[in-house]
Amino acid sequence: MLFGIATASFAGAQDYEFQALQTEIKQGPTAIVSLRLIDKRTGKVVPDAVIFTTRMDMAPDGMEMMTTTVNPSTSMEPGVYAFTTNLSMEGGWRFQVAAKIQGEPETVKGEVVLKAVP
16 A cells, blocks of 8 residues: 655745845935845745834945834835835945745745945
């Protein structure tokens, strides 16, 4: 008698990626940063993730301690998460994000590097 063992393939946090819609953002106190959350296995956007941690700093320019606030903003596109931030200086900014996805036990973390331009 043969017994088959069924194995399920579960996604992991490494199967997801945050991508910036634009990497060059106009510098200023009301800069809008939009991210897309992608399931790398399918290439599709992931709607309804719960973003619970954000951090914006100037680590790319060697100033990790220079941070600014990040506030959620409204996005009309499923799977796109928008934020308003104060990009007070021109140069490189790192945006770190952590999210929970329904059905995924692990926290999905990501970071994107942006450039504030005049």
